[in-house]
Structures are given as structure tokens and as C-alpha cells.
Amino acid sequence: MTAAATRPDPFRAMTRSAFVPTLLVGPVAIAIAFFAGGGKAALGAALGYAVTIAFFGLGMVVMLRLAANVAPMLFMATALAVFFGQLIFLLVVILLLQGADWLDGRAFGLTALACALVWQVFQVLGFLRSRRPVYDEAPVSDEAAAGGAAQDEPAGRHTP
Known part of the structure; x- marks a missing residue:
């Protein structure tokens, strides 16, 4: 198995962590909108959800x-760029x-806001809890793996 095949996938952890709580928030928001404002508010909440x-x-x-082959140090920058794009598209829809x-804009907006906040909080928690490399792994030579010759130190690391 290669290092790329065994590398943890933060996308799965982030999606798993964010999707389930957001799925639970939507029906609650729709029910609250229905009881507070009727069918028009429930429709707005459902559309926002x-x-x-x-x-x-x-x-x-x-x-x-986009980020499947991005270096670990660039992952967060890529995630922030996609998040910014998502917010722009959500603003355009609003x-x-x-x-x-034909829909209650307040119920739509409040439900979209609640779902977006829950998604983002749990997505960040999923990312923080995921195991991901913080550096690029250097390939190990066959000789070093067998314990034969002494390994050269990686570039940039010096011992006194």
C-alpha cells in the first residue's frame, strides 16, 4: 500500500461530522416555522434547509x-476559498x-443561517478531530527500512 492510500481523508470526517447535525436541525426549524407562521413560513424554512x-x-x-492532491499545508487555504465561494453563492440565492x-423570507433566512452555522461548527470540529499529516512524508529507502545503513537527515533538520 502506498502512503497516499493509507493517508487519512479529512473530507469524510468533515462531511460525517457536519451532515448529521445539520440534517437534524432542518426538520426542527421547519416545525418551528410552521407553528410560528403557518405553511408559507414552513415552505420558506424547507427551502432554506x-x-x-x-x-x-x-x-x-x-x-x-480541488484539494485531493494539495499539500497538507495548503489544505486550510483551499478550504477557506471554497467556504468563501459557498457564502457568495448563498448570498446570491438569498x-x-x-x-x-410565495415564501416567508424571514423563515428562509433564519433556517439557512441556523443550518449554515451548525454545518460550519461541526465541519470544523470534524477537521480538528481528523488525523491528517502536517508535513509531507518522505519515502523510505529499502536499505533504511531493513535497518542496514544509517539514514541521512531530511533537508532542513539539523542536529547539533
């Missing part, structure tokens, strides 16, 4: 495609639906 799940779920797919009188 669906849009948020779609955007953040697709964001993880984009992260998987602006496009702002004049729609």
Missing part, C-alpha cells in the same frame, strides 16, 4: 476534487429570493 444542505454538500464535493412573495 434544502439550499443550505445542497450548497455545503456540493462544497465538500468541490473540496474533494438576494434572488428576497422579493418572492
